[in-house]
Amino acid sequence: MFYHLYEMNHAMMQPWRAAVDATRLFYRNPLNPIANTRAGRTAAAWCEVFERATRRYGKPSFDLPQTEIDGKTVDVRETVVWSKPFCNLIHFARDLDEPRPDDPKVLLVAPMSGHYATLLRGTVERFLPEADVYITDWVDARHVPLSDGSFDLDDYIDYVIEMLHLLGPQTHIVGVCQPSVPVLAAVALMEGRDDPNVPLTMTLMGGPIDTRCNPTAVNRLAEEKDIAWFERNVVMQVPFPNPGFMRKVYPGFLQLTGFMTMNLDRHLIAQKDFFMHLVRDDGDSAEKHRDFYDEYLAVMDLTAEFYLQTVDTVFIKHALPNGTLMHRGEPVDPTAIRRVAMLTIEGENDDITGRGQTRSAHDICTSIPEAMKAHHEQPRVGHYGVFNGSRFRREIAPRMLDFMKARSTFAKAKGRRKPAA
Known part of the structure; x- marks a missing residue:
């Protein structure tokens, strides 16, 4: 009402x-x-x-028609290369005169937490001169008819796995904030299945891997209320005449x-x-x-089932760090990750995801060799500054790109990765 x-x-x-x-x-x-x-x-x-x-305010546009590569202006085209009812995968195709094989293929998994993927416009803009960029463009739940079915955290993880299968084994995946949990879960499931399309690297930025570390106001609210409280107080039905009429959402x-x-x-x-x-x-x-x-x-709007499952799994039960996270009846085992290099990034002044919450991924992914792990804490930035702004452009993005390129070079030298059939 x-x-x-x-x-x-x-x-x-x-x-x-x-x-x-x-x-x-x-x-x-x-x-x-x-x-x-x-x-x-x-x-x-x-x-x-x-x-x-x-x-x-309607959905903004990325508005990135050009980028500059090696001092030359290059046109950029947005193309949808994969589509499902709740998400489109956008490729920022650069019109290059010559191929750039050393540029990493980056899959940016944007947050599904109320804002559109265009919140990462600055992230995409910074990567374009040095990377082949793809981004998840999540669809407003109030625009998705009930006939298209439901969408929960399990579906989110399935979407990530499908995208990695589409892009192939040379991909570098980046989970920005909320997607850090489903991204890590998707990679763990793929490693457990010995999937040849696991990414080369996984970067987790300001993500709530373990919200028991330095809990913020957001974390404390989830701990103080049970899941029934959230269902009673924040879940509503989409009103007429929206296409998603009668769908239960978190507005x-x-x-x-x-x-x-x-x-x-x-x-x-x-x-x-x-x-x-x-x-x-x-x-x-x-x-x-x-x-x-x-x-x-x-x-x-977010679908009610996705929102409630995320609150219950990530913020109340802490299922991932506790080792109890399940995906369609299959246990998610972070210790299965052994071939994927991992970089975690946090902001010193983050008031959404407290310090240590993302770094805790290193404590649960114990099978990744130490030489394939890295952590960076950016001084004097908050949550938004982790993936956008001047310090991101000058200090964080170069570290991410260097990490990806180093891993790509190592993988090519070892001949470990071969394209899946």
Whole structure:
């Protein structure tokens, strides 16, 4: 019922938003003499802040038409190479004059935690000059009809395995935040089956492998409530006329509310600063605010079965580090991983995934030789800075690419990897 009230509120606000937007255009019109006055800019600023605060943000685009390789501008095409009801696999195909065999093939598994895969736009942009990049583009659950079936954590793991089979044994897989658990589980299952398509490397970034290490506010909430509480309070049915009508979901707007209340003072200050930038006609600073919040406020619904299973398995039972994680009746054994090199990355100031939660993967993947393991903790970055921003571009991404290239070189020298039939 709450979801229906949310939708109704948006519908009721539409006339007001239209009127306020028209007023903003009036005060921003260069033909209007008031537009260049402080009073005109103040009125336009109030209108824009109101319009943006009441807007429903749609899925952003990656908007990466080009990259620069060896000083040359190269066109980039987004192509869907694999598709299922809840996910598309996007390939950022570079139009190269000559092949680059030493560039690693990277599968970025984006978080399915409320935001779209475009949250990793900066990650993709940084990798494009030196890697052949693929990314999981998860579909908003409210857009998936009930006839397409359900989607849970087991399905997520199956999707990852299918993608690795598609891309072949020379792939480097990267799990960003939430996917770290299903990525590690998928690799463990493939190793247990002696699958020839296991990736060369596995990089886990800010992922909740063991949330008992330095628990954050997110972890403590899960520990304080049982799974029935989450089912009663955050699971809702998609209202009409969305394609996923009647599907049970964890709505994106609830996820966004949780994220914003964790740092509410910071967001309120950002809105005040945005208003003052508009009044002062500081276009660059205002545009940076728009770019960030256009992405941050664009949210998607998650299927209820995936959300509840993830909360129960990862945050309440700690099934992976406890050795009790099951996938369709088959035990997930991290000690089976022996051929895949592993890199873990954490942020010093991460308030979503505490320090040590990702590094704990080294404690459970005991069969990986020490020479094939590495860990990096990035100073002075939070959760978002682990996979985006200036320090990611300058310090984290080069370490990741060096790790991948070194493993690729070693594998070629040993002749260990041969393409699967």
